Amino acid sequence: MTQSSFDEMLERIDAIVKNQIIPLETLLLTQQWDQLYPALDEIRQNVKAANLWAPNLPADVGGMNLSTVELGQIAEVSGQSPLGHYCLGCQAPDAGNAELLHIYANDFIKSHFLLPLAQGEIRSCFAMTEPATAGSNPTLLEATAELIDDQWLINGRKWFTTAADGSQFTIVMAVTEPDAPKHQKASMIIVPLDNPGYRMIRNIPVMGHEGKGYYSHSEVEFVNCKVPANHLIGQRGQGFKMAQQRLGPGRIQHCMRWIGIARRCFEIMCKHVKNRPITGTSTLADQAVIQSKIAESYAAMNASRTLVMETAKIIDEAGWAAARHHISMIKFECANMLQSVVDNTLQSMGALGMTDDSIVAFFYREERAARIYDGPDEVHKISLAKSLLKQF
């Protein structure tokens, strides 16, 4: 694709986000799920017809087959709305699951689960974190899967299984090799969610909001849950290796989306302060402290974008492993940039920022989690610092 045709495509996506997707946010903010999902489905069909579906996936499963640098630019544009990635078919956790299955799944899983997932005909979720064990160190996880008579018998409780509500299958991470070294104990197994051994306990209220369907996080349990042996992804004991493989792309895609959120908030902040009279003759935009927030937000957002694009370039040229430390760096850096830009925006809007009359409060409560999921700040800082210190 030439640069000019890529730029033209970005403009088309930006127009879809601004003209079709952002107007639907009111349905999200007022939790009118029955109207929201059919409206989103219609946009998804149009996106497919316009060949803009699944920018994260390779062509053989119907994706756009883009480089990471190209994906980053699209993810920023569609990330401007919390509905954007879903409309383009590149939303977490489906995106990470599809990318993982594309690499590791057997032919049965590819035809029964990956293809309909990649086409957006079904949804999926990823069940690794448990309420009773520290998710920051998943080698502690306690869920088990035992192979008996050609069937996996799965037991365990998981939570923060994003988008489990209405999903057709989950990838569950469970201990299959209890006596192996700690990084070779767990495996990943597919469980269709109509299985009688699976139960969704609740959608967890997060910052006071339960959500529904794709926009939710569930607590779930597996009680003597049986699935055929061929539902194993990859090899036994490869779970942590595959989790790293899944989370690497997942993390950079989150960072790209967060830059889109920062860009949206930045625009909202600038428009608001220019239009808010604060004295008879001046607006908020004339105040030095507000100008400072504008300048700091702009600098932080652009610095994050530069780091993310540098990381994307390393991935494209040298592969994921070569970008491992960059990915840790951008994960905490971009999450903190996001929190500060969203907070600056909310603060400059005063009481309005606290309401659901704008999207800012949604970003504020929903994206606080950015500093926790896919590895909390501390874990990424420790990992980066340890590797840097080795050089001295």
Ligand SMILES: Cc1cc2nc3c(=O)[nH]c(=O)nc-3n(C[C@H](O)[C@H](O)[C@H](O)COP(=O)(O)OP(=O)(O)OC[C@H]3O[C@@H](n4cnc5c(N)ncnc54)[C@H](O)[C@@H]3O)c2cc1C
């Ligand atoms: C909105 C949201 C969506 C999520 N979606 C999913 C999903 O789809 N699937 C899934 O499996 N999981 C999901 N998670 C879970 C997420 O991955 C875990 O919350 C994360 O790994 C942290 O684990 P924990 O919550 O058990 O925190 P803990 O491991 O108990 O850590 C608590 C806190 O301690 C600090 N900490 C941790 N380790 C260290 C350390 N070594 N040194 C110093 N401080 C440390 C950090 O500040 C951390 O936040 C989601 C979480 C959220 C909030």
